[in-house]
Amino acid sequence: MRKGKLVLAGVFITLSLFIIAFALELPASRKGVPGPGTWPILISLIMLFSAITVAIKSFNDKDKKPLGIAGKEQVRVYLSMISLVIYLIAMTFIGFAVSTFVMLYGFITWFSSYKWYFRVISSFAITAVIYCVFHYVLKVPFRFGVLF
Amino acid sequence: MLAEALNLVLQPSVLLYIVLGVAGGMCIGCLPGLTTTMGVALVLPLTFGMDATHSILLLIGVYVGAVYGGSISAILLNTPGTPASAATALDGYKMASRGEAGRALGISTTSSFLGGTISCIFLILISPLLAKFALRFSAPEFFMLAVFGLCVISSISGKSMLLGLISGAFGILIATIGIDDITGTLRFTFNNMNLFSGINFIPVMIGLFAMSQAFVGVEDIFKKTAPTRKVTKVFPERSDWGVIIKNSFAFGSLGTFIGSIPGVGADIASFIAYGQAKSMSKHPEKFGTGLPEAISAPEAANNGVTGGALIPMLTLGVPGDAVAAIMIGALTVQGLQPGPLLFQNDGPIVYAIFIGLLIANVCMLVLGLNSVRLFTKVLSVPKSILVPTIFLLCFVGSYALANNIFDVIVMLFFGILGYFFQKIEMSSSPIILGLILGPMAESNFRRALLMGRGDYGTFLSTGICWVFFILIIVSLFLPMLQKKLLKSR
Numbered sequence: 001m002r003k004g005k006l007v008l009a010g011v012f013i014t015l016s017l018f019i020i021a022f023a024l025e026l027p028a029s030r031k032g033v034p035g036p037g038t039w040p041i042l043i044s045l046i047m048l049f050s051a052i053t054v055a056i057k058s059f060n061d062k063d064k065k066p067l068g069i070a071g072k073e074q075v076r077v078y079l080s081m082i083s084l085v086i087y088l089i090a091m092t093f094i095g096f097a098v099s100t101f102v103m104l105y106g107f108i109t110w111f112s113s114y115k116w117y118f119r120v121i122s123s124f125a126i127t128a129v130i131y132c133v134f135h136y137v138l139k140v141p142f143r144f145g146v147l148f
Numbered sequence: 149m150l151a152e153a154l155n156l157v158l159q160p161s162v163l164l165y166i167v168l169g170v171a172g173g174m175c176i177g178c179l180p181g182l183t184t185t186m187g188v189a190l191v192l193p194l195t196f197g198m199d200a201t202h203s204i205l206l207l208i209g210v211y212v213g214a215v216y217g218g219s220i221s222a223i224l225l226n227t228p229g230t231p232a233s234a235a236t237a238l239d240g241y242k243m244a245s246r247g248e249a250g251r252a253l254g255i256s257t258t259s260s261f262l263g264g265t266i267s268c269i270f271l272i273l274i275s276p277l278l279a280k281f282a283l284r285f286s287a288p289e290f291f292m293l294a295v296f297g298l299c300v301i302s303s304i305s306g307k308s309m310l311l312g313l314i315s316g317a318f319g320i321l322i323a324t325i326g327i328d329d330i331t332g333t334l335r336f337t338f339n340n341m342n343l344f345s346g347i348n349f350i351p352v353m354i355g356l357f358a359m360s361q362a363f364v365g366v367e368d369i370f371k372k373t374a375p376t377r378k379v380t381k382v383f384p385e386r387s388d389w390g391v392i393i394k395n396s397f398a399f400g401s402l403g404t405f406i407g408s409i410p411g412v413g414a415d416i417a418s419f420i421a422y423g424q425a426k427s428m429s430k431h432p433e434k435f436g437t438g439l440p441e442a443i444s445a446p447e448a449a450n451n452g453v454t455g456g457a458l459i460p461m462l463t464l465g466v467p468g469d470a471v472a473a474i475m476i477g478a479l480t481v482q483g484l485q486p487g488p489l490l491f492q493n494d495g496p497i498v499y500a501i502f503i504g505l506l507i508a509n510v511c512m513l514v515l516g517l518n519s520v521r522l523f524t525k526v527l528s529v530p531k532s533i534l535v536p537t538i539f540l541l542c543f544v545g546s547y548a549l550a551n552n553i554f555d556v557i558v559m560l561f562f563g564i565l566g567y568f569f570q571k572i573e574m575s576s577s578p579i580i581l582g583l584i585l586g587p588m589a590e591s592n593f594r595r596a597l598l599m600g601r602g603d604y605g606t607f608l609s610t611g612i613c614w615v616f617f618i619l620i621i622v623s624l625f626l627p628m629l630q631k632k633l634l635k636s637r
Contacts, residue, residue: 004572012314019321019336026333032602036328036335039590040321047317050310057310069571073367080366081564084539088560091543092553104536111369112532126537130544138197140548 002058004067009055016048083107095145101127153499156201157507165202166504169209170511171519175526176210177217179534180227181365184214184414185357185470190538192350192474193545200482200497205504207478208454211471212264212508215414215450216516219256220523223443224249224379232414232453235422235446242438254384255392255440256447257516262396263448264509267404267455271462272502275491278463282488287596288607292616294589297410297466299623301581309627311574319582320589322347329587330594342554349583350477351546351559356576357470358545359563362538364570369531382520388440395425395444403452408459410581413469414450421449455505461486462498465588473580481549 019040026037068074083106090099104123108114114122134140156162169191176187191210195203218233223240236256243252285293298316325336326346337343384392399421406417425445426435435442457468458475465487467473476486484494491498515523546559566576600606607613 001572008311008314008572008574012318015318022336026335027331033598034594036331036333039593040324040335043317043320043324043586047314047321050313050317054308054310054314067571069568076369077363077366077567080363080539084543084560088543088553088556100540104540107536107539108532111366111535112530114532122533126533126540130540133194134544134548138194138548140544141551144553 001063001065002061005058009051012051016044019044092144095147096142097148149495152496156500157503165206166209166508167511169206170213173210173213174217174523177214178220178229180221184230186361187214188471188474189354189358190541193548201500209508212512216260216512223252232418232450235418239438239442249379250381253382255443258392259396259444259447260451261513263400264451266400267452268505270404271455275463279488279491287592289612291592292613294585296616296620297585299620300410301578307573312578316578316582319579320586323583323586350549351555352562354542354546355559355562356566359542360566363567365535382517391441392444396448399445399448400452403449404456407453407456407468410466414453417453418446418450421445470577
């Protein structure tokens with residue numbers, strides 16, 4: 001947990017410094033009326049101060065509670081995240097229905113031990129229901145990709 | 149106004165949506181791992197094509213149903229469906245273990261109904277008065293109000309105030325992306341056309357509350373859930389009614405009050421109510437053994453929050469909790485701006501929300517007492533099907549907002565971020581509140597200085613500003629003082 005908080009503080013310190021640097025390039029205040037950069041600078045300073053305090057506190061902290069980001073369960077989550085990024089890319093190139101069916105079939109196969117025909121039917125049914133509700137009822141166009 | 153509101157609500161399609169919302173909410177609520185916020189966030193995209201009444205009342209139905217639904221799995225499985233039902237599990241499961249599952253569910257259903265109804269009455273009585281008072285607010289008061297909301301949320305949400313502040317500041321900074329309203333300058337857009345109009349907070353919400361929760365679900369996807377207990381008749385015993393009525397009035401009111409404080413949700417309300425019921429009890433040592441009052445108190449309080457959270461949302465445009473933040477999103481999509489002017493400009497909608505909330509509570513009572521056995525079947529839906537379906541709904545839901553793939557990318561980014569925030573015990577709620585209150589704070593900050601010709605004294609120029617200033621100081625320093633007091637004890 002301690003290491004995690006130090007990393008988090010580092011990320012937000014960098015982010016706030018980055019925002020301050022960008023905001024300083026925006027038009028300045030006029031006659032006491034704040035310009036577009038004033039507010040982001042003010043908020044970034046609050047974030048910077050808080051992140052530095054978190055870093056100092058975490059540095060002196062003896063908390064040895066594990067962060068729980070490197071276990072077998074978490075690796076499964078990271079693989080899911082990667083799969084979803086691939087699904088997003090595939091969806092724009094292949095098409096919504098086909099890539100969704102493949103994504104669902106893949107996840108259900110991975111997460112369960114159902115017979116192949118159950119996996120196919122459930123993936124197809126979920127894809128069909130979501131497609132029909134959003135495309136025909138809510139008029140959401142899924143016009144992308146070379147396939148359906 | 150009331151006749152117009154009744155006209156809006158008493159349409160068969162609106163009533164059907166409320167019933168469907170409550171039933172859907174109960175299904176979502178009773179499934180462990182699916183939170184109320186996640187349920188409302190997932191249903192939100194379905195409302196984009198609806199009118200304001202259908203949309204907001206469907207979401208209210210889901211909200212009421214999900215807060216109550218959490219108690220079903222808490223009582224039957226000892227696994228709270230939502231964090232708000234964790235306190236109910238302590239005694240509810242013990243009572244169910246004695247073979248009195250129906251009685252426990254009956255107590256929770258009736259207490260939830262009474263708590264929710266009381267909160268609705270408070271909402272009806274307080275909101276118009278507060279909205280009328282808020283009409284006196286001008287830019288400095290609105291700025292101070294927004295700052296107060298942000299401070300309360302940051303200091304209460306999560307385990308660390310500093311992490312809450314970082315989270316809230318991050319939300320405010322995200323809200324600054326896009327074209328500046330006053331000068332028309334582009335801020336932090338990096339020449340990306342998708343960022344010109346800013347980042348919409350709906351995909352951010354879906355990512356933070358639904359997608360990240362689904363990732364948590366992947367972690368324990370192979371964990372087996374305990375088999376559910378059989379429920380025969382759902383109704384409290386005659387001896388329970390005294391306790392139910394007494395507790396529902398006291399803790400329903402307490403829940404309403406807690407719900408009206410920005411950032412404090414149903415989970416905190418139910419634990420406070422449980423603690424209070426224990427300290428007021430003649431036999432506190434029996435708490436945890438399956439006492440009716442220990443089930444009734446948290447359930448009345450968590451449903452009391454539903455109406456309470458809507459008070460600041462409708463009257464001031466400040467969300468009481470994450471669900472109220474999503475409702476602000478739903479109203480904004482419909483072209484309605486929550487705040488004091490909502491009562492003036494769209495009075496019938498506001499009163500329709502009041503009536504709809506009452507009807508949703510009645511639906512919850514009827515469905516809870518008659519169809520709980522049906523909802524227990526939902527508990528057998530396998531996670532291996534549920535989690536991929538949630539992934540898909542998150543994708544389609546964020547895409548449906550503007551038919552833009554960029555929103556899906558935003559959702560996925562915040563879903564991943566929300567997962568890591570959970571790991572580090574950093575609350576995601578302040579980000580959303582920052583996104584909503586940030587623009588309100590900034591525009592009023594600059595407008596007030598424009599009106600006051602650059603004089604910062606304008607922020608303390610009226611009595612209301614001073615009240616907010618004192619509240620800001622209290623909200624920032626009270627948690628620190630409480631911590632020090634606890635340590636010294």
